Amino acid sequence: MPATGLPHGAVPKLERPGPLRERVYEALLELITTRALRPGQHLVESELAGHLGVSRQPVREALQRLNTEGWVDLRPAQGAFVHEPTEEEADQLLTVRTLLEAEAARLAAASADGAGIAALEELCAKGERAVLDDDVDGAVAANAAFHAEVMRLAGNAVLSELAAQVDRRVRWYYTPVARQRGKQSWIEHRELIAAITTGDEQRATAVMRAHTEHTRRTYHERERS
Amino acid sequence: MPATGLPHGAVPKLERPGPLRERVYEALLELITTRALRPGQHLVESELAGHLGVSRQPVREALQRLNTEGWVDLRPAQGAFVHEPTEEEADQLLTVRTLLEAEAARLAAASADGAGIAALEELCAKGERAVLDDDVDGAVAANAAFHAEVMRLAGNAVLSELAAQVDRRVRWYYTPVARQRGKQSWIEHRELIAAITTGDEQRATAVMRAHTEHTRRTYHERERS
DNA sequence: CATGGGTAAACTGTAGACAATAACCAATTC
DNA sequence: GAATTGGTTATTGTCTACAGTTTACCCATG
Structure with a gap:
């Protein structure tokens, strides 16, 4: 290896636009999760293509990926x-999410x-701060980051990838009721940290399971609001 | 509904070709799982297209789906x-598989x-018969069918779909050593049926977990063969 | 002999064009 | 008047063509 003398991070990494299909994929996913594209809506390839300033092909490829991941249904x-x-x-989905997150907690412990x-702990603190400030978006982001960090600590890439997909879809369904569960959620996170710190796999599993099950309850009780 | 006088089953159902990308996808998956296309091999779109008698486009779409499902790596x-x-x-993968299968067993119970x-029980009998006849392919097929049936009984479509993907990849890695685990596997299946029959969720989970963990052991001990 | 540059080939990424298929609507017949 | 049939339109499925990138090889040069 040649000694360039340049530290890795310092290189500006001159912007590579990346494949169009990726950007289209992310754009569409954003539009779906934000409800700009509503469930049941018919997505016409040429419309999307024109709207995004690209050809139909990248749109097609993005749609097919969204299909395999369960975001859109592709009727022949x-x-x-x-x-x-x-x-x-x-x-x-909530059942599977519980399963995956609980296992991640065990592995992390x-x-x-x-x-x-x-x-x-830092992410937890950030989340608690966001809740106190009534910063809903911040709290949601911190929550996602917290769970992602637990996943990372679990050190299982396959599990992580599956959980990422499932979590994102759960969050899609769950977003409308997200504000209901603010403070309590972070108390449970603290418990989880304690269990992980002491390396208590059993307790970490149980805490995470209770945590996500609690989320499910909240979801199913949302009608009365 | 008009009375055509034609019974449903009698119509030959003249072959619906289905989308080309689907068929290409299945063809490629078959080629990969059977090791006709070996790991690390460079797949050139135009070659595959010519070989399959289609254009590059369906091949592209199939490759991208295979990419998202972890069968091929798509370097830009x-x-x-x-x-x-x-x-x-x-x-x-084996860890995740254990997780998913165990949960399926619990739900089935x-x-x-x-x-x-x-x-x-019927599938189990079929598998035992195949083992006695030294019919390896038949045993593998029966095994897959058995696990798929447990999945179906669990009644969780999301779990089922995830498990199907994970299982198929596990089987890909595992096929070379599949013959080692013949008879014992079906004894464990019998135990699982017993647990499910009595509705003992705990025991069903434990049995399935032991079963897949056993499979993992076998995998890791294969070098010495 | 090693090294650097430059050129060419191969392949992918994207765009545009054409064919096929399914829904929609009107006209027609029993 | 209801149902069926024929035509029409909009949209997808597939193919062909072209542009952009990366890789590898070869030749010139120190």
């Missing part, structure tokens, strides 16, 4: 429709690590 | 390469059902 010879979540499906725990 | 501006499984990844149990 008819086109793409934004997926309509059902009660049953939301419930099943098993391979406890000082630096990782510090990161968790 | 360079093309598709058959994914090379690592030890670590195989281990992580919770919603025990006479017809379902009968189906399981």
